[in-house]
Amino acid sequence: MQTALIVIPARYGSTRLPGKPLADLVGKPMIQHVYERAMQVPGVAGVVVATDDARVMAAVQQFGGQAMLTSSEHVSGTDRLVEVMAAFPADIYLNVQGDEPLVRPDDLAALLALMQSDATAAVGSLCHAIDADEALNPNAVKVVMGNQGEALYFSRSPIPYPRDAQSARYFKHVGVYAYRAAVLAAYQQMPVPMLEQTESLEQLRLLTAGFSIRMLQVEPTGPGVDTPACLERVRAMMLGLPEVAVNPLAAVRLVISDVDGVLTDGGIYYDATGECLKRFHVRDGLGIRMLEENGVRVALLSGRDSPTLRKRAADLGVSLAAYGVKDKAKACFELMAQAGVTAAQTACLGDDSIDLPAFASCGLSFAVADAPSYVQQRASEVLQTAGGHGAFRELADRILLAQGKAAVFNSADGFMQHIVNVAQ
Numbered sequence: 179m180q181t182a183l184i185v186i187p188a189r190y191g192s193t194r195l196p197g198k199p200l201a202d203l204v205g206k207p208m209i210q211h212v213y214e215r216a217m218q219v220p221g222v223a224g225v226v227v228a229t230d231d232a233r234v235m236a237a238v239q240q241f242g243g244q245a246m247l248t249s250s251e252h253v254s255g256t257d258r259l260v261e262v263m264a265a266f267p268a269d270i271y272l273n274v275q276g277d278e279p280l281v282r283p284d285d286l287a288a289l290l291a292l293m294q295s296d297a298t299a300a301v302g303s304l305c306h307a308i309d310a311d312e313a314l315n316p317n318a319v320k321v322v323m324g325n326q327g328e329a330l331y332f333s334r335s336p337i338p339y340p341r342d343a344q345s346a347r348y349f350k351h352v353g354v355y356a357y358r359a360a361v362l363a364a365y366q367q368m369p370v371p372m373l374e375q376t377e378s379l380e381q382l383r384l385l386t387a388g389f390s391i392r393m394l395q396v397e398p399t400g401p402g403v404d405t406p407a408c409l410e411r412v413r414a415m416m417l418g419l420p421e422v423a424v425n426p427l428a429a430v431r432l433v434i435s436d437v438d439g440v441l442t443d444g445g446i447y448y449d450a451t452g453e454c455l456k457r458f459h460v461r462d463g464l465g466i467r468m469l470e471e472n473g474v475r476v477a478l479l480s481g482r483d484s485p486t487l488r489k490r491a492a493d494l495g496v497s498l499a500a501y502g503v504k505d506k507a508k509a510c511f512e513l514m515a516q517a518g519v520t521a522a523q524t525a526c527l528g529d530d531s532i533d534l535p536a537f538a539s540c541g542l543s544f545a546v547a548d549a550p551s552y553v554q555q556r557a558s559e560v561l562q563t564a565g566g567h568g569a570f571r572e573l574a575d576r577i578l579l580a581q582g583k584a585a586v587f588n589s590a591d592g593f594m595q596h597i598v599n600v601a602q
Contacts, residue, residue, distance in 0.1 A: 187255030188276035280400025443566030465574030
């Protein structure tokens with residue numbers, strides 16, 4: 179019998195939920211729930227938590243588990259797993275995510291059985307059926323498979339494309355992997371391909387290198403934990419409480435907005451002197467001020483710089499801004515640091531491809547109604563209003579509503595409390 183080891187990568191510094199492995203779930207840190215479920219899988223030589231933080235390691239040791247401190251430079255759980263190989267030799271490694279406290283031991287056992295019974299399976303993973311609405315969510319990774327269950331491709335986009343909606347079937351990838359040791363040994367030498375960089379999906383490195391990933395279909399799984407809202411949902415499920423929908427906008431403390439195509443209609447005009455003119459919408463300006471007056475910071479993020487943009491920001495009293503930016507992801511993190519908020523507390527608003535890195539950096543992302551379809555697919559949600567026509571105001575009203583402050587924009591008394599600092 180081939181020896182098998184379960185490894186649970188657990189990175190402390192999650193951008194959306196810092197300290198995630200130690201988040202309390204009904205009296206235990208989340209990592210303990212994952213560990214205990216992994217320990218129920220028969221036929222494994224052991225379970226090891228691979229972490230980059232001494233606090234996680236101490237917590238695991240405190241409940242009697244086994245942990246290994248690994249490099250903080252790893253960019254993925256698979257990279258962390260490669261380091262574990264040197265200290266814990268085995269034939270097959272099961273990679274179980276540390277933010278999946280509802281993972282089913284039976285699913286892990288079935289995946290291990292597939293790998294032990296079929297020597298041709300180099301890598302194995304799990305998937306389950308989803309409906310067409312969930313397939314549109316870029317946070318749900320989809321997989322399409324061949325006749326033998328081998329993965330043909332993974333994507334954040336809805337695949338297959340629903341040209342004939344009646345025949346399309348969608349499968350969500352569950353981030354549990356089984357690797358043969360030889361595959362992991364080769365993984366660290368593989369170059370990062372364009373597909374992995376574009377989709378931000380590490381399994382595409384294996385497909386690009388020619389390795390087959392055998393998919394095992396299971397029943398729909400419980401949700402993982404990516405954000406504070408996810409944590410509350412899982413906690414309610416564990417306690418057997420009715421699920422209460424938590425509006426993620428309630429946690430927003432910073433809104434980062436693109437300018438051209440979002441606060442303007444996208445047109446760029448020049449007067450006789452060569453000065454750049456832009457058309458802003460007054461309702462957006464009022465939305466910015468109402469958010470600022472109610473504890474939600476607003477930052478402007480633009481790939482261009484001009485006196486026009488700076489004058490508009492000054493008129494609205496916006497002190498957080500980054501102009502002439504090429505790397506919007508880096509700029510977003512810098513703006514979050516200046517505002518003293520986390521990614522989970524940040525919403526981003528954009529309209530074009532240049533905004534996609536910002537979408538990936540923020541806990542929530544919104545595309546204006548007239549954004550290209552491929553940009554809309556990457557956003558958490560698409561607004562009903564086009565850029566330059568009040569899209570920011572739509573989002574501002576929704577944030578205030580979610581935070582119990584709708585009176586600020588829908589009642590005279592509420593609005594009058596902020597009239598001194600009103601600007602359009």
